[in-house]
Amino acid sequence: MPIDRAAAEALIQEQLITTIFQDVPKQSAVLSLMRKLSNMTSKQTRIPVLDMLPLAYWVNGDTGFKQTSQQAWDNVYLTAAELACIVPIPEAVLDDSSYDIMGEVTPRVNEAMGQRVDQAIAFGINRPSEWQSDIITLARQAGNNVSGGITYDTLLGASGLISKVEDAGYMVNGVLASIKTRAALRGLKDGNQRPLFMSDMKASTPYTLDGSPLIFPQNGAFDTTVAQMIAGDWSQAVYSMRQDITVKLLDQGVIQDPTTKAILYNLAQQDMIALRVVMRLGWALPNPVTRLNSDRTNVPFAYIEAATAYTDYAVTFTVKDNAETPATIGGAVVNINGARKTTASDGTAVFHLRAGTYQASVKKSGYTTQSATVTVTNAAVAQAITLPISQ
DSSP: OOOOHHHHHHHHHHHHHHHHHHHHHHHOHHHHHSEEOOOBSSSEEEEEEEEEOOOOOOOOSTTOOOOOOOOEEEEEEEEOEEEEEEEEEEHHHHHHOSSOHHHHHHHHHHHHHHHHHHIIIIIOTTOOTTSOOOHHHHHHHTTOEEOSOSOHHHHHSTTSHHHHHHHTTOOOOEEEEOGGGHHHHHTOBOTTSOBSOOBOTTSSSSBEETTEEEEOOOSSOOOTTTEEEEEEOGGGOEEEEBSOOEEEEEOSSEEEOTTTOOEEEETTTTTEEEEEEEEEEEEEOOOOOBTTBTTSOSOSEEEEEOSSOOOOEEEEEEEEEOSSSOOBOSSOEEEETTEEEEOOTTSEEEEEEOSEEEEEEEEOTTBOOEEEEEEESSSOEEEEEEEOBOO
8 A cells, every 4th residue: 555645744754853853953063062951841941040149257256146148040031943944855856766865855954953053052143033142142242252363372371262261160161163273273282392183082072172072063054254163161051942843745835035035936836845844942041140250241151253353333231220310320230132241330331242133131129120122233332221210
């Protein structure tokens, strides 16, 4: 008895769902380093994050007073965004092919999804609006960008790539690098003229930097116009996948160019089928408070800039109260899509952002939290915020 389309679709769906759960994280360089949480059961998952640490005090004498302390938590939300891939295949190719077409398509689908995940999480390319800012943007706001190319000092020096992460209170456990950096790395030597860049077949990865795995993504996701290398404590970044992956074989309908709306394929008219795969995934950098990062303004990532640093623009927040004669507010926390800064005594906090639209919130104890949408085009932005005094 021949297998009908419904049975074939069910079989392909079962195979693809299994491979997507297993292979998309492998095809994504960042997911392979990040910490995986249990699968999401809803669109959004709340992650309680430590926001204030308790303090200990010495007690003076036998009758001294023991002081009280506080501990507080903040909420970070992990939101699932939809990622889809459609592969049109002429039915004649399926009929005439002497090898497994679907077996050839599946790894390419996984690779394409892994590439998009890496681009969005690491560089913010086509980042879903519901996700927080990318790793590069978060590191830039923390001042964890290193210029000067690939040298011993920029990698392992006192203000180098590894040091920037350590200053935030974390240990580097993985490094992503453009494959183009290999030429520069091969020429690096330590003070004893020993090569720094060597393969170690006994390690978990062929190459290491200061004892941490050094990975060269080959899925085309690494944006060399933005960075040459990214280092960090990747276990601090988490991701989760939704279980409702859908796989469909379509034989009717049209496929349009999302930009021009031009019809690319008419499946019925051109005797084609289309394999459509849809998955949902979310990620977050909770960035809890630590003894070395008490205000959560630093992050466990740093990067070496591209030969020509990308263009960003100063976004200056000025925070005042709503008194009859407004006064500036120092110590207010400005959060832009996960990047945090604290206002100085003059009420200002300065971010350096690429063109785009960002969601911001401003809060301080004793005031009502305010939200704002900031749009950056091709110039600096001045953003005034008024925090009403809590009644």
